[in-house]
Amino acid sequence: MKRAYVKCPYCGAQAMLRPAHVVHGDQAKQGQYLYVCNRYPKCDAYVGVHAKSLLPLGTLANGDLRYKRILAHRAFEQLQRTCKMEKWQAYQWLQAKFSLRRDQAHIAKFSVYMCDQLIAACEEVEANHRRAA
Numbered sequence: 001m002k003r004a005y006v007k008c009p010y011c012g013a014q015a016m017l018r019p020a021h022v023v024h025g026d027q028a029k030q031g032q033y034l035y036v037c038n039r040y041p042k043c044d045a046y047v048g049v050h051a052k053s054l055l056p057l058g059t060l061a062n063g064d065l066r067y068k069r070i071l072a073h074r075a076f077e078q079l080q081r082t083c084k085m086e087k088w089q090a091y092q093w094l095q096a097k098f099s100l101r102r103d104q105a106h107i108a109k110f111s112v113y114m115c116d117q118l119i120a121a122c123e124e125v126e127a128n129h130r131r132a133a
Contacts, residue, residue, distance in 0.1 A: 008037040008045050008060050015060055017049070035060065047108065058108025068115035072107050075122040082126045097121055 006015040015035040020028035022036060023046055035056050037045040045060040061069060080090045095105045098117070110118065 004035070004055050006035045006047075006056055006060065008039070008043060010045050010060070010062055011037065011039050011043045013038040013043065015045070015047075017054060020048075058106055058110075065112055065115075068112045069107050069110060072110060072115040072118045075119040076107065079122040079125055082129055094118070 003017055007013070008015055015037050017033055018036045020032035020034050023034055023040070032051075033049045033054055034046045035049060037043040037060060040046065043062075045062050047060045048057045049055060050057060076090065076094070079085070079093075080087065083090075085093070091102075091105055094100065095102060098105075098114070098121075107115070107118070
């Protein structure tokens, strides 16, 4: 398996591929991995990985950013349901709305600012959709 060189954006330390139980304890799924900052738990940054390639799903995130990404995913999924979009259609909307390339249109790569922008955009589209219905 190819391993990525991942540097922590918060403290500058290298992140290493580790079993998820290092962070999540008994609640981690067997065989699940994360890239975890070498200064964990002092530096609380980590990111999930693709199951097959073990490459990072996005960028390392601390607790605040992980929480924002959760909220952004919820808003994005709600947009899909409200507007009856297929997943690929929602991602095309995301790319067009924020002028992103396909490889950039992943919430796991978003900053707090981009998460806030996505949440606001989703809420606006949903409000317009409800008014039109």
